Amino acid sequence: MARLVKLYSQVDHIKQQYFIRNRIAEENRQKENEAAVRIQSWFRGCQVRAYLSHLHKNATLIQKTWRGFTARVLFRQRVKTAYFIMKMNFYNKMAVKIQQRWRGYYVRKYVHSYYARKRYLEGLTRTNAHIRRDLEEFAELQRKERERITLEKEEQEKNIQAQRFHFLLSTKQRPGVFNSPFRAEPDEMELRLRKVKPLLVRSAPKERKTPDIVPDLSNLMPNRERLPPIHKKPQGPFRPALEVQQQRQRPLEPSLRVATSITALEEAREELKRQEWRTRVIDQTRNIQIWNNMKFPSIFKHEPN
């Protein structure tokens, strides 16, 4: 009860205070409202931000894993290509080494071959020596040929001169100019004069009546090999040619006496003997025996068996 009395004594105070406090609250309502709005907005903001950050984190996570995945795929690809490139570089370097060696070998053996060049130069010196020798020989031959020709020409000229000076040959009575008796041997011109045949001197050509045109009889004659006979009829009382020919070519007809040889008898005997020797088989026939016996009567005593 006491509480209640206290409370009723405070009612006016409470009412006053209620109005004062309401007034204060009303005065502060704007500010407090704004503050509450601000607090709420900040809080909502925080909420939303937390939500957003949560979303962001999830999105980031997804993106992260995805990106990691694709990047790893790309990376593997890149590793593969890098590996491939490294391998190719290595192969290229090795191939270059092989090609270097091969090219060096090839060039040294075939293109700029030292030994081939040496052989070529040796061959060239040999060819040169051959050619030099051949040319020398040929020149020698030519020179000899020319000398021979000049010598022959000189010989010819000397011979012609000797032919023209045939009258200078020495005779038995009188030695010639080239055969002086005070010399040991006659001069070579003398020997030439002796050797050489005299020159045929053609006299001046006789004047013909028709000098330009000579009748060409060869075209008229049919048989060109044989010349026509000089005379048609033989001269003088000769036997006819046929008879002479027959007589000249008649065969020999010897008489029997002439024809038999001088030893004809002996030859005939020989022939007979040969015939007997050939044909007779039995030498002692009965007739011959009897005949032989008749010559020697002592044999009659014994009768032949």
Next chain:
Amino acid sequence: MSLLRPLLLDAVPTIQQTAALALGRLANYNDDLAEAVVKGDILPQLVYSLAEQNRFYKKAAAFVLRAVAKHSPELAQAVVDCGALDALVVSLEEFDPGVKEAAAWAISYIARHNAQLSQAVVDAGVVPLLVLCIQEPEIALKRVAASALSDIAKHSPELAQTIVDTGAIAHLAQMILNPDAKLKRQVFSALSQIAKHSVDVAEMVVEAEIFPAALVCLKDPDEYVRKNVATLIREITKHTPELSQIIVNMGGVAAVIDYLGDSKGNVRLPGIMMLGYVAAHSENLAMAVIVSKGVPQLAICLEEEQEDHLKAATAWAFGQIGRHTPEHARAVAVANVFPKLVNLYLDTESSEDLQVKAKKALKSVLQKCTYLPALEPLLYEAPSNILKHVICQFSKVLPHDSKARRLFVTSGGLKKVQEIKAEPGSAIQEYINAVNSCYPEEIVRYYSPGYSETLLERIENYQPV
């Protein structure tokens, strides 16, 4: 002239012939007289009667034409303008070889002067007839026809090609081994004039299989035959390395070197030039020339010959041989050629051409030469631009060869090098420094000029303790 002209129209043929012969001999003697013949309007008359008269007249008329045409291109043009070419072509178709010879001779003198006249001659259709003339049995006709072909071919490649197209090469090649010397001269001259113009024509000449036979003619007793053969070989080897290789493989180089040994004077020129051309193509061919003993022979030529152009050609040939590798340069150096070349370069009486060629040859050979005994005498004699190369070679060789260094010092070369005055920074100074750096400093100081003076000065400055 006015007296002779009416005689040409005389009734008696002998008088006409003799008048023509007289005109020919007059025109032959002197070019003023030839001009007088042209001015006297005699040529049209001759050309007209060339077509009609007998063979003696034709010979005499052709002789007049030849005598007039021989002196100068204008006179030859005057002969052509009178329509002489057609008449001469008709004469070439005659039977008598004397007429053909006279006509061919006239044609060759007309064609000799310049390319237009040769072209006019070819346009008149002369070349096939000349090729037919070459095949005739008379030697004089062959000679003149060959010389006509040679005169036509020498001016231009097209004319040479025209001649080749008529198949002249085969006939010319057949006549190579004919015993007549003058014919051989003309044949080889014709072949060389044809071959000089281009590679294709030269190849065709080689394909005609003249080669081992032509080398034999290098030993012919007639020197102009030899000279023409050498000219032919030179024209062929000038074009390409392959052609030179063919000739070298057949032993042509040895034959030409022997030819150089046998001949004297101006006729050596084609041989020397041939060796130069062969060596110029490649180093194998240059080595072939060296191996065939070409360098001693060329050195003899350089020694013996007095004419400047021959010496210039020999110097050029040495340059071509020695410029390829150190081996080649050594072969040239061993023949003791450098001092002579230096003398030729320095001699004030040598012509410009000779000096230029000697200098070029020295430069190109010295740049490859590593044979020190031949380089040393040059240190003393050579002018500065040659000396530069000599010292350059020393600076290349000395760092690597200790025996050479010792020899260089003992022979006095180092002393000479120290005495050379050179501007600092020039190429010579660099080479001298390079040479000096091969030796220890004391030796360099010992050989530098004025060393004895510096030593004496040190005595003066020295205070004994």
